[in-house]
Amino acid sequence: MRLLLLEDDTTLGEGLAAFLRSEGHLVDWFTRLAQVRTLGAEPYDTLLVDWQLPDGSGLDWIASLRRHGNVTPIVVLTARDLIRDRIQGLDSGADDYLVKPFDPEELAARVRALGRRWSGLAGHRRRIGPVEVDLTAKAVWHDGRAVDLTAREWTLLEALLLRSGRIVAKSDLESLVHGFQSEHVSNTLEVHVSSLRRKLGRELIETVRGLGYRIGT
Numbered sequence: 202m203r204l205l206l207l208e209d210d211t212t213l214g215e216g217l218a219a220f221l222r223s224e225g226h227l228v229d230w231f232t233r234l235a236q237v238r239t240l241g242a243e244p245y246d247t248l249l250v251d252w253q254l255p256d257g258s259g260l261d262w263i264a265s266l267r268r269h270g271n272v273t274p275i276v277v278l279t280a281r282d283l284i285r286d287r288i289q290g291l292d293s294g295a296d297d298y299l300v301k302p303f304d305p306e307e308l309a310a311r312v313r314a315l316g317r318r319w320s321g322l323a324g325h326r327r328r329i330g331p332v333e334v335d336l337t338a339k340a341v342w343h344d345g346r347a348v349d350l351t352a353r354e355w356t357l358l359e360a361l362l363l364r365s366g367r368i369v370a371k372s373d374l375e376s377l378v379h380g381f382q383s384e385h386v387s388n389t390l391e392v393h394v395s396s397l398r399r400k401l402g403r404e405l406i407e408t409v410r411g412l413g414y415r416i417g418t
Contacts, residue, residue, distance in 0.1 A: 202246035202316060202359065203227040203377045207237055207262075208278060209254050213301075217249075220305040225339060225352065226312075227380050234262055244373040245273055246363060247312050252279035252290065260293040267294035274315035276308070313337055320363040327362055329417050332401050334362060341401065348400050353378060357393045358416075361406065365417035368409045 204221060208214040209232040218230040229245075231237050234257045248266075250259040263275055276297040277290040290298045296318075297311050313336065317325060325337040333342045339355055341348045350358065360377040361369060369377075375390050394406055394414065407415045 202312065202356075202363070203244070203380060204229070204247050204249060204312065205237065205240075205245045206230045206249045207234070207254065207259060208232065208249070208251045210251075217305060217308070221309065221312075224309050225355070227356065227377075229380060234259070237262070244376050246360070246377070247315055248273055248275045249308070249312075250275060250277055250295070252277055252281060260290060260295075263294045272319075274319050276311060276315070278303075278308075316363050320365055322362075322365075327365070327417075329405060330402070332405055334358065336362065343401050350397075350400070353389075353393050354397055354400075357390070358397060358401075361414060361416035366415070368413050368415045370413040374414060 204226050206214060206218055206221070206228055208217065208230065211232070214230050214232065218228045221228045232255070234254055248263075250263060252259045259277065259279075263277070266273070266275075274297075275295045276299055277293075277295040278299055278301060279286070279290070280301045281290075282300045287298050296315055299308060299311065313325070317336065322336070325335060327334050327336070331344045334340070336359065339359075341350055341355075341358070356378050357374065360374060371390060378390065378393065394408075398406060405416060409415055
C-alpha cells in the first residue's frame with residue numbers, strides 16, 4: 202500500500218516509516234500540515250495522521266478532507282486517550298484511532314483491516330476466477346499453484362484489488378506503485394501489467410481504453 206504518514210516527532214516518524222517500509226509499504230513521511238496541503242489529489246491507500254502538529258490540528262485537516270469528498274481511510278495517531286478525545290477524533294472523519302505509545306505491528310494490522318473494509322472484502326483472501334490472493338500474507342496462487350511476484354507487481358496487484366470493480370486511472374496507479382518517482386518513470390506500469398497478465402492470466406486485469414485499468418467487477 203501507499204501510505205501517508207503525518208507525524209512531527211522525528212524519532213517516532215523515522216521508526217514508523219522504516220517499519221512500514223519493511224512490511225512492503227510505500228511511505229511518504231511529512232512533519233507539517235503545510236507540506237501535505239500542497240499534495241492536492243495525490244492518491245494514497247491510507248492516511249496516518251498525528252492530532253497535534255506544529256502548524257495546526259490534524260483533526261481539522263481530516264475534517265477538511267472529508268468536506269471535500271476525500272474517502273481515503275484515515276487513522277489518527279495521538280497521545281490523547283480520553284473517551285471524549287476518541288469520540289472527537291472519529292467524529293472528525295477518522296476511521297480508526299490509535300493511542301501512543303503503540304506497537305507498530307498493531308498499526309500495520311489496522312492498516313490492513315482498513316484496506317479490506319474500504320475495498321469491500323469480507324476477509325483477507327480474494328478469489329477472481331483461477332486466481333486467489335492473500336492480502337495479509339502477500340501470497341498469490343493461480344489454479345492452486347503458488348506464483349512469485351516482484352515487489353512492484355505485488356504493489357500493483359494490491360492497488361487494483363483494494364479498488365476492485367473500479368476503474369483506476371493510469372496516473373493514479375503510477376503514483377500508488379512508484380510514489381513521487383512516478384513522474385520520472387516511463388512505461389514501467391505497462392510492463393508490470395503485462396507481467397501480471399503473463400503470470401496470472403490475461404483476463405485478470407482489464408484495460409479500459411482512455412481511462413485506466415480495472416480488476417474484478
